[in-house]
Amino acid sequence: MICQSLSYAEVGPGRLPWLDTLLKGLVALLLLGTVNVLFLVPDGDRYLFKLMALTALVGLARRAVQRDWTLQVGRRFIFPLTAYALVLFFSNLFLSGFGATVKTYLVGTLLLYAIAPLRLRGQWLSLLLIFGGIEFFAFACYQVISLGVGRFHGYTHPIFMGIFCMTSAAMALFLSRRMEGMLKPGLWLATLTFFLAALLSSTRGVVIAIPFILLMFTWLCWKEGQVKVSLLPWVMAIVITPFFNPAMLNSAIHSESMIGKMGTALNEAQAATEDEKYATSIGFRLMMWQFCIYAFEQSPIYGLGRDGVEKAKQEYVDQGLAPETLLTMVPKAHAHNQYFQELAQRGLIGLAALLLVFSFSVREAWERIQAQRWSGFALAMLIGAFMIYCLTEVALKHPIKVDVFLIFGWFLHQYHDDESPLLKGSAS
Template sequence: MLRQYFSALLWGLAALTFALAISTPNGYGIPTGLLFLASASLFYLRPKWCDLSLEDRRLFYAFLAFGLSMFVFVYLDGWYTRELDRPSRFILVLPVLLMLLQSSNHKEWLWYGAIVGAIGAFALACYEKFVLGIDRAHGSEYPIMFGNTGMLLGLLSLAGASYFLAMKRYFWLSLALIAAIAGIGSSFLSGSRGGWIALPIIGCFMLWQSRELFSKKSLVGVLVAAFILLGVAVAVPQTGVMKKVDQTLVSLSQYYSGENKATSLGMRFDMWVTAYHLFQESPILGVGEYGEKAEKKRMVEQGVIPPAMLHFNHAHNEFINALSQRGLVGLAFLLLVYLVPMRLFIKKMEANANNWRIKSYAMAGALIPMCYMDFGLSQVMFAHNIGVMMYAFPIVYFWAATRWAEREELGESKSN
């Protein structure tokens, strides 16, 4: 009985990670910190390494390899130990993975957490935008991080909607759909354009994977509703979407004509060019985060890059930033921590194509690296605490949920 209550507590904390993520200051940090402290229970649970599947180990080793590789790069960059904090989360989450694989109750609470988190994010964004008059909703984070996390919560809620639809639980289906719109809406209100690219791409992926749940008429209805909602988001001036689109087009024109390169988009292009020059200096292991500062000063003195580039600590692109600071080796480890989890989840989706008790959790897990690869095109997500935490921990949550869903289905089939 005590173990059942403890399992419920663990999954409750996992759900709170989503529920509090951006609607409260450091909302993601408290539940994840408590989960890590609770992982001391492994001494009591005594998980056996041989009980882990090959897939469990692949995820475990992918996170471990990325975390340790970042430690090595910090050492090569001068051993500034404060830079160990964020990559250490990929290692500290591993005992949580082992613990959740031993704790089977209440995985469904992840959906409830995502729903509450997405609706809470939208409520906060509306308050900041329409009551306080803030130009870009941001909560206690940077607008880009707020918007990208809101988009992630919205898409997780959409994955939850597929689960509730398959289970014919229409009340929670309605709430999940509202939460999906809310999470996406919070991204729009933040003005974070980079996250918007994820919506049509990942939305189409999820719709294609869920096509068997819809009749032809309902599928057409879903598409029409999606286009109407998108049109409303673009057309209503208060959302700021059309303003951002116009700014993007103007910035592109001004940058390439040479009229004005100091726009937000223009500065990004200059950051990417700067990162390319840094990559050429050390293509294998990169110049390092701190080594980059000295290299930038030298390039400014030589007139290679504009002086404004000295004010930025990263390239606002996860992939290009990895190349410049950690070289081809660093990029390889970054791709490892994206592609290994994504492939593991997609394999689970393929193996359980018609079983939504399992597939929905696997689909939610797969869309996390998908979203992050999109977000990484315009932001270095892993340079922020929330970016690291809302990647590593949710992947562990949904992997453990997928594995438990498999075990439960296997148990039911044996009993039948």
């Protein structure tokens, strides 16, 4: 399975066959670590970071042996990611930032460049997603049902878990249109199990992304002439979501309506009473975003940096513009919105660099969609989903979430080279 999935772009054997095999093995292990291990062990991102660094070094060594430093595939992903990584690096150097985030982006972009000659088909990733879906759903049921935990989190934060599980469910859903044999029903099962695990994390950002993911899948099925296939995920989402999201179910039974909750949240955002407790996280987010605009106005070009944002928080509270809760609830410049986070911490430069990452991939996806290629729809789904996650979370700040974005993004960017245009009933 691994041998069938991994190959090299150049024709003919490499100069050192054992180095070719070693790099293939490390990349296969990297995918295994991301999909099946990263979120299910304590401090999984630290171990994955070491594997990423080792794989990058081996990939660079192979490039040196092959005397090939070109970048034929993935430019629209790697170049803007490199620009964003450099913005993070210099912001951290001259102002302040989050060291782990900077290291993850720098090593991650180097990794993607180092393994760019590799071509990964969908079989290996599909198999990992099938087993991963079973793993995560079983663990979610154990935590939420057996242990009585309110939100499924594994060994990380529920928000991180929700983003990973929903993204994996979407990847499995789209791959089900390209795989054949037992992989196809297995991927449908993975879609269901990852979807349920994501709902058990009770993360609003992933629920917001569901309609977009399903719309992209419906568009893909329509292009393939298989519109009826797209109906099952819609039915699954509509029927299952209220029953497997503890927060939504509890709100529907015991709490005020969603309209009432939004009204409460808006009132909370306007309040400035000391030590006021915000009853909903929506209200707290609105307060955070108002503060981010204030911080952005202090240094609109290159931002305040992490420490500068913390000082601005204290000033904001001292002026009576927000309660003390702003200082205690969210540590170290966490804005619960990636776009506001960039504006406050890295200014217009940071926001532009982030949007560059998204826009280049969107352009790549659109060109592939026009060429009737499967990977264009899947890439649009992935980038669009992360853009939606960024509305309510800092989806590209913590290393564990950045790893998922980098690995899945690389897979879709490099996938299209030998792919045929979509045909009815086609599969790779």
